[in-house]
Amino acid sequence: MESLVKEHAKLLEKQKATASLCASSLEEMLASLSAAKQAIQSAAPDPATKPSLTTSVKRLASQLIDCHKELQQSVSKYAKSVDKRFKTVDLDSVWEDEAVDGKQHIVNKIIAGQFVREGLFDLSEKFMYESRSCEKVSTDDMEMEDNAENPFEGLAELKNQLIEMRDILGEMKNGKLEQAISWARKHSKHLKEKGSSIEFLLHRLQFIQYLKNQDVLSALAYSKANFGPFQKTHMREIQRLSGSVIYAHRISTSPYADLVNPHEFTNVQQLFTREFCSMLGLSTEPPLQLAVTIGTSALPNIIKMATIMKSSSGLEWTSAGELPVEIPLLPANRYHSVFVCPVSKEPGTETNPPMMMLCGHVICHESLNRLSKNSITTRFKCPYCPTESTAAQAIRVHF
């Protein structure tokens, strides 16, 4: 990556040099031309005017052309190094029409929902309006009945729930944290149960703001008033904040410079949005963001799989009922129980549910039948421990 950055810096310099050389050469040419004109118009023309003019113009022109050639070389060199560094991936190989065909209005609804989740109500309105008019335009070749059903229904309800959040976020953008802090205080009990530190982080941000304005007294007063309840949980951070007061007049060059990093603000805003949504019973992460993040990290695997499947069996990867390879997910992104029978390696389904035997080991129904030879009275040994039991003693487990 660093070599790319260096190459690019070289390219930038080259381009700037070429641009200035262009301008200066042309100016020189104009100057020499007008000088020659004056010389000709004067009473005693000098025979050497013309040849000297010719040589100077030719020289400047060739200089210009050479400079451009070098720039061209730089550009192609940079392009080559970009290609080398980043593998070209053919995204077309994973494109599957049928999955999303004709469902564009759903995608638009999802995008509009994403904007509402962020509190960007105006943008979502604009988008909804534009997407509907674009849909009408693109299908005007065929007859389209004016769809009376609003494809964005359900979003109005979401908006109502999030109006408060939008207002608070608007205030935060202008640097005012009072509304956010009062919200956090109102829900402090719930937040503490969930183990969230948003309340403390908001107080911390307010403290840092006082510091940025070099208002040390207010900062100290604020910390005295508000940091008390967080002594047990955030003592180290409180200590650090108290120490930073010494550098209030030059915080950005002190060891505490990271406190005034503008990203700190964005981080707290993000966390606040998430906490607000989960307090309302909505999903913690906006669903589109989650799906796209997971999708991007899953893409390399899927591309490899799609190419292998196509070359070996000629099938598209979406025609399979289940993916043939596992896509690793973070534990935080596991939202459903997945039971895989340790004996047959098959997933548990409605028709083949997981069954727990007397000893506590769980296998799937079909494996159980195979072990007990399909009768409910035969005693069999569990594959994992020497306990004997019968099929009748096994119960179906609901995860």
Place this chain on the structure above:
Amino acid sequence: MQSLITSVEEFAKTELTPETAENDCRAIDSMCVKINSLKRKLEVTKFEESLYVQRTKIRLEHLEQLTTVTSIDSEEYRRWTKTRLNRIIVEYMLRNGIFDSAEGLAKEFNINDLVDIELFVHARTIESGIKQRRCTECLQWCSDNRAGLRKMKSTLEFNLRLQEYIELVRLRKLSEAIAYSRKYLIPYSDTMWPEIQQAMGLLAFSPNSMVYSQFFDESRWHQLLHQFQTDHNMLNNLPSEPQLITTLQSGLTALKTLSCYQTEDRSVNCPVCDASTFGELAKNLPNSHHVNSCLVCWESGSIMDESNPCLVLPNGYAYSTNAIKEIAALNGGQVICPRTGAVYTMDQVRKAFIS
């Protein structure tokens, strides 16, 4: 540039005499005019050049930021993925002609330099020209990008010329059509000779005849549109479909399980469980594959592993140890199943072993 040099050389060849002084002055003036126009053109080009170089720098910096992220769970990573998400959404909007919202989004998150709005706006004007049966804008684009298109061996320019010729024939302006074909179609005679021959045959038939009906068909305009879009994407190294859809598909299939479509197992955090939106999209996608069991407690949402083992009630419903302890604490030692309401005591609860 070249013409300037030649005119200077010609000028130098003439002798310097008082009679020709006026001519010389005029020649010098014309050269000045040429230089000035070159200067203007160069200024525009240089401006564009520096804009693009700046843009590549910002994009490179954006990518470099990812290398400084330490963990996937950090806010920095979240912020970076958010920027990427917005970039992809802007691209999706641009491809579908939703320009105002795209600009609004780019301004809101300051990502103007990470996306190519002008490129798509320009493409849209060309497309609307074709939709209105006009080839002019597209031909201009072809001449601007001739080198790249030639490398791709694109037949777009020839097809556009052919279409204009067909339109002339349709209106029965035959002499104009012939002149047009001489000027524009003959240059392609070594590569596209069969098509040119067929085009010549059009002159003999009226537009409503059965023969050659494929040439007069309106669908040729659709094909032209499609060809322009494909060539435009290939020239600019863009995939043929929006990146948003491709990424969304792979994400949904990675998350999709059988439980997503069963009402009692719906999770508020799982996107696929939302039947009206993502669930609908994911219907035709394959389920995710897992080699090992991974159990998630219905009550608390936490993963059940050795530190938080799975406990099964006599009615078959399973929960994590922590969840059952909490329920017991709230209900004075009794365990009430959250899904069925059945009441049990702590010693009726059995531990399950999942390997």
